[in-house]
Amino acid sequence: MITAIVLVHTAADRIPETAQAIADLDGVAEVYSCAGDVDLIAVVKVAEHDQLADVIAGRLSKIEGVRRTDTHIAFRSYSRADTEAGFSVGLD
DSSP states (O other): OEEEEEEEEEGGHHHHHHHHHTSSTTTEEEEEEESOOOSEEEEEEEEEHHHIIIIIIIIGSSSSTTTEEEEOOOSSSOOOHHHHHHHTTTOO
């Protein structure tokens, strides 16, 4: 699974509608509204790299209200559960 984090700048008066339209796209796992330099953060999960272009450039970036996107592809996932599991190996 390939995960991309997409930072989305939107028209201020269209944030809720834009967020919902992005969330409705196949390949989009989650959408967060947030404070800071971006308006929305979308998590895209696809099986192949070619699908990223279809989801992000082909559909997400064309949604009404989307002004600009900045995409970051994840290499590895870390979580507290993963870290704790690594330290508990052999302790059972």
